Amino acid sequence: MPERLGPPLAAPLFRRVAIVGLGLIGSSIIRAARHLGLADTLVAIDRDEGVVARVRELNLADEATTELAGVRGADFVILCVPVGACGAVAQALRPHLLAGCIVSDVGSVKGSVVAQVQPHLPEGVAFVPAHPVAGTEHSGPDAGFATLFHNRWCILTPPEGTDEAAIDRVRAFWAALGSNVEVMSAQHHDLVLAITSHVPHLIAYNIVGTAADLETVTQSEVIKFSAGGFRDFTRIAASDPTMWRDVFLHNKDAVLEMLGRLNEDIALLARAIRWGEGDKLFDLFTRTRAIRRGIISSGQETAEPDFGRRREVEPDKASETGPEPRPGA
Amino acid sequence: MPERLGPPLAAPLFRRVAIVGLGLIGSSIIRAARHLGLADTLVAIDRDEGVVARVRELNLADEATTELAGVRGADFVILCVPVGACGAVAQALRPHLLAGCIVSDVGSVKGSVVAQVQPHLPEGVAFVPAHPVAGTEHSGPDAGFATLFHNRWCILTPPEGTDEAAIDRVRAFWAALGSNVEVMSAQHHDLVLAITSHVPHLIAYNIVGTAADLETVTQSEVIKFSAGGFRDFTRIAASDPTMWRDVFLHNKDAVLEMLGRLNEDIALLARAIRWGEGDKLFDLFTRTRAIRRGIISSGQETAEPDFGRRREVEPDKASETGPEPRPGA
Numbered sequence: 001m002p003e004r005l006g007p008p009l010a011a012p013l014f015r016r017v018a019i020v021g022l023g024l025i026g027s028s029i030i031r032a033a034r035h036l037g038l039a040d041t042l043v044a045i046d047r048d049e050g051v052v053a054r055v056r057e058l059n060l061a062d063e064a065t066t067e068l069a070g071v072r073g074a075d076f077v078i079l080c081v082p083v084g085a086c087g088a089v090a091q092a093l094r095p096h097l098l099a100g101c102i103v104s105d106v107g108s109v110k111g112s113v114v115a116q117v118q119p120h121l122p123e124g125v126a127f128v129p130a131h132p133v134a135g136t137e138h139s140g141p142d143a144g145f146a147t148l149f150h151n152r153w154c155i156l157t158p159p160e161g162t163d164e165a166a167i168d169r170v171r172a173f174w175a176a177l178g179s180n181v182e183v184m185s186a187q188h189h190d191l192v193l194a195i196t197s198h199v200p201h202l203i204a205y206n207i208v209g210t211a212a213d214l215e216t217v218t219q220s221e222v223i224k225f226s227a228g229g230f231r232d233f234t235r236i237a238a239s240d241p242t243m244w245r246d247v248f249l250h251n252k253d254a255v256l257e258m259l260g261r262l263n264e265d266i267a268l269l270a271r272a273i274r275w276g277e278g279d280k281l282f283d284l285f286t287r288t289r290a291i292r293r294g295i296i297s298s299g300q301e302t303a304e305p306d307f308g309r310r311r312e313v314e315p316d317k318a319s320e321t322g323p324e325p326r327p328g329a
Numbered sequence: 330m331p332e333r334l335g336p337p338l339a340a341p342l343f344r345r346v347a348i349v350g351l352g353l354i355g356s357s358i359i360r361a362a363r364h365l366g367l368a369d370t371l372v373a374i375d376r377d378e379g380v381v382a383r384v385r386e387l388n389l390a391d392e393a394t395t396e397l398a399g400v401r402g403a404d405f406v407i408l409c410v411p412v413g414a415c416g417a418v419a420q421a422l423r424p425h426l427l428a429g430c431i432v433s434d435v436g437s438v439k440g441s442v443v444a445q446v447q448p449h450l451p452e453g454v455a456f457v458p459a460h461p462v463a464g465t466e467h468s469g470p471d472a473g474f475a476t477l478f479h480n481r482w483c484i485l486t487p488p489e490g491t492d493e494a495a496i497d498r499v500r501a502f503w504a505a506l507g508s509n510v511e512v513m514s515a516q517h518h519d520l521v522l523a524i525t526s527h528v529p530h531l532i533a534y535n536i537v538g539t540a541a542d543l544e545t546v547t548q549s550e551v552i553k554f555s556a557g558g559f560r561d562f563t564r565i566a567a568s569d570p571t572m573w574r575d576v577f578l579h580n581k582d583a584v585l586e587m588l589g590r591l592n593e594d595i596a597l598l599a600r601a602i603r604w605g606e607g608d609k610l611f612d613l614f615t616r617t618r619a620i621r622r623g624i625i626s627s628g629q630e631t632a633e634p635d636f637g638r639r640r641e642v643e644p645d646k647a648s649e650t651g652p653e654p655r656p657g658a
Contacts, residue, residue: 108557133557136634137621143634152556182553192546195539197557202598203532204558208617210524210587210594217521223623224511227481228437228462228526229533229565231630236558238621241614248602248610258539259599263592265539269531270588273577281577285570288537292466292567294552301560305465305472307636 005146005178008037013173018043018071019078020089022051022060023240024135025106026080027144030060032177035146045070046141054141072096076173078130079105079117084246087116099124102166106132108193108243110157110186112250118159126166131155131189132179133197137238150178151299157186194254198247199262202255204233205244334475334507337366342502347372347400348407349418351380351389352569353464354435355409356473359389361506364475374399375470383470401425405502407459408434408446413575416445428453431495435461437522437572439486439515441579447488455495460484460518461508462526466567479507480628486515523583527576528591531584533562534573 017039019026030042044061045068046052055064063070071077071093081089086105097103103125107113110129118127134152136143154174158167171181184192211222211230222230248255272280295301346368348355359371373390374397375381384393392399400406400422410418415434426432432454436442439458447456463481465472483503487496500510513521540551540559551559577584601609624630 133554135557138634145634153553155554192550192554193557195543195546196551196554196559200536200558200562203536203595204561205614205617206594206598207529207532207591208620209613210591212616212620213594214524214590217524219620219623221521222525223620223627223629224482225462225484225521225525226624226629228464228522229529230525231624232533232561232565233529234617234621234624234630235636236561237614237617239614241611241618244614245607245610249605249607252602252605255602256599259595261543262536262539263595265535265542266532266588266592269535270585273581273584276578276581278574278578281574282570284538285534285566285568285573287541288534288563288566289570291537291541291548291552292563294548295555295560295563298552300552300555301563305467305474307564 005032005035005150006176008035009176012037012039013169013176014039014074014076016041016043016074017076017078018045018074019061019080020045020068020071020093021080022046022055022141022144023080024139024143025132025148026078027055027058027060027141028146028148029078029080029106029144029177030055031144031146032149033173034060036176038173038176039076043070043074051141058141060141068092069096073098075101076169077101077103079103079107081105082243082246083107083109083113083250086113087120090117090120094120094122097122097125102126102128102169104128104130104170106130108197108247109251110155110189114157114159114186126163127159128162128166128170129157129159129186130170130174131157131193132174132177133193134179135239137235139240139243147178149174152179154179154181155189156181156183157189158183159186190251190254191258194251194258198251198255199258201236201239201244202248202259203262204235204237207233208237334361334364334479335505337364338505341366341368342498342505343368343403343405345370345372345403346405346407347374347403348390348409349374349397349400349422350409351375351384351470351473352409352572353468353472354461354477355407356384356389356470357475357477358407358409358435358473358506359384360473360475361478362502363389365505367502367505368405372399372403380470387470389470397421398425402427404430405498406430406432408432408436410434411572411575412436412438412442412579415442416449419446419449423449423451426451426454431455431457431498433457433459433499435459437526437576438580439484439518443486443488443515455492456488457491457495457499458486458488458515459499459503460486460522461503461506462522463508464568466564468569468572476507478503481508483508483510484518485510485512486518487512488515519580519583520587523580523587527580527584528587530565530568530573531577531588532591533564533566536562537566 019030042061044055044064052064132149132154134149174181296303348359371390373384373393381393461478461483463478503510625632
């Protein structure tokens with residue numbers, strides 16, 4: 001079942017949209033915006049010449065450049081750079097931003113981004129921070145695809161006093177990309193994402209690292225027998241290192257707070273194992289099933305067993321028998 | 330791409346195979362064994378009358394019964410019950426087992442299963458413990474499918490002195506199901522699986538539980554924004570509670586040892602975050618990508634972004650545009 005986007009809009013939402021940073025997220029936005037006709041002109045800006053060349057080859061934008069001056073004349077600029085780079089990029093953009101322009105971003109941390117970016121914006125430029133909660137473990141301009149944001153949530157965290165019309169236009173942009181849009185404070189965003197995204201990534205990176213370092217179990221054994229659960233962790237532990245380093249450094253307090261909570265609960269569980277308290281384990285394991293059901297029924301996940309992973313088939317065997325029934329059929 | 334099994338064998342490997350416990354694993358084995366013609370007669374035994382009725386409706390076996398006496402005459406008996414139930418089932422089976430029979434199991438813990446089962450087996454009955462490292466988060470006879478073990482590893486942990494011919498026959502059975510077979514000691518198995526399967530499940534259950542208990546973030550927010558990483562953990566945290574309670578209680582030492590290692594590494598990482606040591610984070614995050622690559626190149630995982638999860642499509646939008654290119658295309 002191919003994924004599809006809606007038809008192009010009757011009229012563009014913006015005249016000139018500049019995407020700064022053409023990684024997974026930036027290149028997905030520009031693909032979707034082009035398909036949907038959300039701008040008269042789409043500008044791709046990346047400091048990496050190789051990325052700009054690739055954007056030209058893929059024909060993703062109307063203009064592609066390494067120069068931040070490319071934002072000149074834009075009425076919408078989206079920073080799609082690592083969280084730690086937002087301040088420097090905003091500062092360098094300042095001379096090229098005109099009054100009436102809306103600046104946004106896609107960072108996974110919002111408090112720090114607001115603090116970094118807002119001081120650099122000239123009078124008359126609105127800042128509407130955004131975080132599309134979507135992604136894959138792949139990086140770079142080739143990894144993007146236009147339906148990445150479809151049926152995902154995009155969180156806006158406009159600071160107090162942000163122009164309402166600017167918020168509405170950013171909301172319309174993300175709605176056009178297929179996202180559900182929610183507005184909350186940057187502080188609350190950072191707490192919510194600490195538990196739903198940052199700590200899971202930290203734990204995944206950590207468990208993969210611990211497994212690699214064991215002296216009693218070889219790395220080849222870890223890889224061979226990963227289907228027992230471990231491999232689920234490795235997907236998110238393959239995400240972009242620069243992006244995630246910045247997330248942890250810039251959402252330090254919330255991450256450490258949530259990690260502390262997690263550690264308390266792990267200690268309790270370890271004690272239950274040590275003392276053979278099976279009922280406590282059973283109760284927790286039953287409770288967690290309900291949350292999984294909630295995630296599936298909300299459309300944020302597929303119910304296919306094993307995520308519907310397809311296993312390799314040996315061609316010589318595959319040719320001789322008919323298809324197996326689907327699980328549960 | 331439907332998954333397929335090979336053609337039926339020229340001659341059955343066993344005369345009478347009895348599967349005790351028709352959950353995800355037991356019902357997958359019986360489906361595959363029937364398809365491949367691995368036995369003259371397949372017997373399904375489950376203490377739950379509802380399960381036996383369902384097995385009859387699905388026509389999975391030649392005989393289906395709640396009585397353990399159904400194993401009578403079997404030359405191969407596979408226990409597919411929770412690890413904690415193996416001892417009691419073996420004891421109850423004893424009067425029905427004939428010399429020359431091979432008993433096996435599918436438990437995720439091996440040391441404890443050997444200790445529980447072996448004392449109950451009569452003279453002339455070989456015990457060849459097995460662990461197919463495969464599964465999904467779904468349970469029960471409807472959840473099984475014949476290709477579950479295809480291209481997965483099955484670990485045999487025969488105790489010292491086990492009849493070599495019996496080991497070879499069990500190896501041939503799993504190879505016929507499409508698995509790669511490896512032999513190791515029960516003790517090493519329990520250590521390997523503690524890190525590749527048991528601790529990942531424990532952490533997943535734990536993080537989902539922690540998230541559900543927060544007073545600052547609502548459960549509905551956790552569900553809505555789960556696409557940021559959290560949902561990957563919820564799949565394995567939806568696995569069968571009874572099975573997993575037993576795994577932790579019966580592999581206590583190895584699980585606590587591995588959990589201790591993990592906790593040390595988490596503490597180090599938390600410290601790096603607190604002190605802003607970005608290089609340490611970056612190094613770890615880069616190292617873990619390599620392990621992911623190993624798992625994909627070994628065929629234990631798909632490289633499709635986001636596991637190739639399919640997103641929901643709004644029908645009214647889907648009708649009007651062509652398919653989007655695949656990611657990376």
